[in-house]
Amino acid sequence: MSQDTLFDKVWDLHKVSSLPGGSDQIFIGLHLIHEVTSPQAFGALKDKNLKVKFPERTVATVDHIVPTDNQSRPFKDNLAEQMIETLEKNCLEHKIRFFNIGSGNQGIVHVVAPELGLTQPGMSIACGDSHTSTHGAFGSIAFGIGTSQVRDVLATQTIAMNKLKVRQIWCDNKLSNGVYAKDLVLHIISKLGVKAGVGFAYEFSGPAIDELSMEERMTICNMSIEGGARCGYINPDEKTFSYIKNKLCAPKNEHWDKALTWWKSLKSNENSIYDDVIKLDASKVEPTVTWGITPGQSISINQQIPLLDDLAPNDKLVAKEAYEYMSFKPGQLIKDTPIDVCFIGSCTNGRISDLRVAAKVLKDKKVSKNVKAFVVPGSEKVATEAKQEGIDQIFKDSGFQWREPGCSMCLAMNSDKLIGNQVSASSSNRNFKGRQGSPSGRTLLMSPAMVAAAAINGKVSDVREFIN
Amino acid sequence: MRSKFTPPIGKISNINGQCISLIGNDIDTDRIIPARFLKCVNFDSLGEYVFEDDRKTLKGKHPFDLEENKNSSILVVNSNFGCGSSREHAPQALIRWGIKAILGESFADIFYSNCIAIGIPCFTLPKNSIEEIQKYCHNQFLFLEIDLKKSLAKSKYLNFNLEIKESSRKMFLSGEWDATATLLANTSLVEKKFKELPYIQFCNDN
Structure with missing residues (x-):
């Protein structure tokens, strides 16, 4: 304990x-x-x-x-x-x-x-x-x-x-x-x-x-x-x-x-006891994208969608469901997957720093003509701040629609929804079946910067190629 | 779906019913009740929309649409059932469809507490036991008698020990699973706690 x-x-x-x-x-x-x-x-x-x-x-x-x-x-x-x-x-x-x-x-x-x-x-x-x-x-x-x-x-x-x-x-x-x-x-x-x-x-x-x-x-x-x-x-x-x-x-x-x-006085003591400890090396993490229907099904931008044989026994059932729903083949690269809709917003990534990072990628670039892209600030305050910094204009100039604050297409309770089996690059938090408003819609979760990169190229891209 | 819904009240010690098996891990609450049905100010009409999108996709072959399951009340699921959104609309939709208890390999935390709060006991069993029950359900009707006192499920052919959090088991047996009354009984302690909390003193009324 x-x-x-x-x-x-x-x-x-x-x-x-x-x-x-x-x-x-x-x-x-x-x-x-x-x-x-x-x-x-x-x-x-x-x-x-x-x-x-x-x-x-x-x-x-x-x-x-x-x-x-x-x-x-x-x-x-x-x-x-x-x-x-x-x-x-x-x-x-x-x-x-x-x-x-x-x-x-x-x-x-x-x-x-x-x-x-x-x-x-x-x-x-x-x-x-x-x-x-x-x-x-x-x-x-x-x-x-x-x-x-x-x-x-x-x-x-x-x-x-x-x-x-x-x-x-x-x-x-x-x-x-x-x-x-x-x-x-x-x-x-x-x-x-x-x-x-x-x-x-x-x-x-x-x-x-x-x-x-x-x-x-x-x-x-x-x-x-x-x-x-x-x-x-x-x-x-x-x-x-x-x-x-x-x-x-x-x-x-x-x-x-x-x-x-x-x-x-509140922070955990140096000799606190935990029920479990996990250690990982953050420097090894690469831009990450989900390929499946649970947020656990993600890979680095240059990796292939896992083969069934490479997965733990308990993960196979959901993986099979995911291949079918997402129309992905095991072994396929996630990079270059064509994108229909780009969504930046949500309680995960709809804050001013998220918008700043995405705007930096979008500056002087255009959204691919095949993509519908929109940004929904997380709050009225975020929207005001973005306008003061001219960030709204960078989004608009690139071809993003600038919207009013709300949860929007993270869960699609309003009219912002995917249509049919559209693929979205989304800065939100859930890639569940039907989550973004269409019972066959497909969601790829990623960082706001990666969504911006996907919007420009019209396909899943490595944002590091834009910022380095 | 049953024609008329009566919410459970009081002690829950035995649940007898036919099993309905739903195979799949990580079935999230968006699938149990898609977000568009959350546009409501009461839970009344949710029963008919339970698993709406999955059912439409399977065109009548979803377990919740099969004629043989229409009187089922014990749902048998796999692991991490009810993950995702905290929407109580999910168990509210299940209970209005007719589900009275759920057996599973594991449940997501918030879904589990929502079920307990509205009177649906959720029991865990080892993976192989769940699979055995699901296999059995696939071939024939399975009626189970659940005894909360003994944490047992039995049928003519199968017997299983069930696991449930002791706090939940006691609440069902005493009839105090609707927590409000229990919590209200400690009002004076709550008021004392309120006065003790450091940040209550720091707060500004602006």
């Missing part, structure tokens, strides 16, 4: 009681909600005649269903309009802070909370969304929950949960040029598999992680769930503190000094 890790410290701090059978009641310091997984929870509160216990500890925004072309109200899609209206009504009724479209702070919930300074070290954070693990980048422990648990957090500010084990993933050296946090996390998932993290929190540490910016760290923690881990975190350091400083909801004045002292 793990001891003295950040996870242990933060879990123990938030433990309210031990429940029968061995689970714990955990206080949730920050609860984030959005329009998709909250309406039924508010409905259940009403049915049970319950109130929101600590409305000031819940914050809302709208992201999954928002259109990215025309956001004027009412939305063209009646169901989407109904969902945003329900959220507006619930927030008003229960006095919950809501960052709506046009507030300047709307966006994907996992982009918005950190940029507001809501996400802080040492917190327990929950949201009805599996990518809540993102917030672990700040040294908080953050979990995705379902709607019944959203109801529980609203009613009690707590959830019942079994304590997770802790696996340290130690990343030595540093990433090489043209290789990004997305490549590293895809690499980790391909090495460990998509279910290795079940029952675990992942602690990402080591020199390669220390080297990453806060936004890159969010990319890593965001995809913990794709490795099966409901929670992923990184010990906070000076980068964490300076990112938070002066943000809207950051501690101020004398509170800042107190917060800093406390935050510094």
